[in-house]
Amino acid sequence: MTTPYFYKVTFVIYISSVRTVPDSPSLSLSLSLSLSLSLSLTQTHTNTIRYHFFQSFSMRKPCCDKRDTNKGAWSKQEDQKLIDYIQKHGEGKWRSLPQAAGLLRCGKSCRLRWINYLRPDLKRGNFAEDEEDLIIKLHALLGNRWSLIAGRLPGRTDNEVKNYWNSHLRRKLKSQGIDPDNHRLQQSTTARQPGVISDGRKDKFCDTATCVEEKTCKLPDLNLTIGLSSLVEDKKQHPVPTIPKENIIKGDSPPTLILFR
DNA sequence: AACGGAAACAACCGCCGATGC
DNA sequence: CGCATCGGCGGTTGTTTCCGT
Numbered sequence: 069m070t071t072p073y074f075y076k077v078t079f080v081i082y083i084s085s086v087r088t089v090p091d092s093p094s095l096s097l098s099l100s101l102s103l104s105l106s107l108s109l110t111q112t113h114t115n116t117i118r119y120h121f122f123q124s125f126s127m128r129k130p131c132c133d134k135r136d137t138n139k140g141a142w143s144k145q146e147d148q149k150l151i152d153y154i155q156k157h158g159e160g161k162w163r164s165l166p167q168a169a170g171l172l173r174c175g176k177s178c179r180l181r182w183i184n185y186l187r188p189d190l191k192r193g194n195f196a197e198d199e200e201d202l203i204i205k206l207h208a209l210l211g212n213r214w215s216l217i218a219g220r221l222p223g224r225t226d227n228e229v230k231n232y233w234n235s236h237l238r239r240k241l242k243s244q245g246i247d248p249d250n251h252r253l254q255q256s257t258t259a260r261q262p263g264v265i266s267d268g269r270k271d272k273f274c275d276t277a278t279c280v281e282e283k284t285c286k287l288p289d290l291n292l293t294i295g296l297s298s299l300v301e302d303k304k305q306h307p308v309p310t311i312p313k314e315n316i317i318k319g320d321s322p323p324t325l326i327l328f329r
Numbered sequence: 330a331a332c333g334g335a336a337a338c339a340a341c342c343g344c345c346g347a348t349g350c
Numbered sequence: 351c352g353c354a355t356c357g358g359c360g361g362t363t364g365t366t367t368c369c370g371t
Binding site for chain 1: 336337338339340341342
Binding site for chain 3: 140141160161162163175176179183212213214215226227230
């Protein structure tokens with residue numbers, strides 16, 4: 069005999085609209101409708117309903133039971149357990165891996181830790197100048213498709229590339245007056261000229277209009293050409309996707325797409 | 330030396346397509 | 351064909367580290 073499940077389901081729908089009325093521009097109308105249902109269902113029914121509910125309302129089941137899993141930074145012991153397990157059994161079956169490896173972690177967390185940090189073929193360390201250039205070129209072509217970009221950089225992960233882009237390259241392009249989203253020169257009058265300060269620790273980029281350290285400022289050598297050949301050459305292995313529409317420059321626009329140094 | 334803000338980056342989350350049953 | 355799960359992706363958040371004052 070199937071166990072009956074008792075569900076009380078409450079739907080609350082808010083329909084909101086804002087209308088511009090001459091005398092009362094901020095007038096807003098809102099309607100709310102609430103509907104309550106009490107259902108008595110078998111377990112089979114609830115499974116079916118739960119599935120469609122998650123699908124329809126994009127509320128997925130959690131990938132694991134959050135109550136019994138660790139979160140946050142990984143300890144050395146956890147890392148070692150994961151490494152040992154994968155060396156012995158190989159990658160894959162991430163959902164069942166934590167229990168098999170004796171880890172109180174979500175399978176997704178294990179996968180991410182391995183792929184982004186523990187994998188033996190990872191390069192780590194600072195990005196070289198040629199890697200920076202390649203990321204910028206590829207981003208101009210591919211947009212935020214980090215896994216594709218990372219695929220062209222041996223030993224680098226999509227997460228690493230994405231972080232490096234957001235924390236470093238984005239700012240670098242802005243300082244050169246280039247919109248990092250579309251790789252075009254910014255039209256604004258406040259667009260900055262390219263400038264770089266080397267302070268011995270890390271490169272910093274400065275605004276030459278306001279820079280007070282002209283002696284230590286240097287302009288980057290930008291000899292710009294556009295090249296796609298290296299991507300096209302092995303497109304079987306790394307297919308070149310469609311260039312995002314916003315990255316395509318039409319008409320008489322100045323050639324501002326910076327691709328190859 | 331202490332503090333606060335900025336930068337860097339590891340990790341998490343939700344979504345989605347692929348795949349197997 | 352529908353259901354269920356898995357793996358991968360990109361966006362975002364949280365924590366740590368760095369640096370200037």
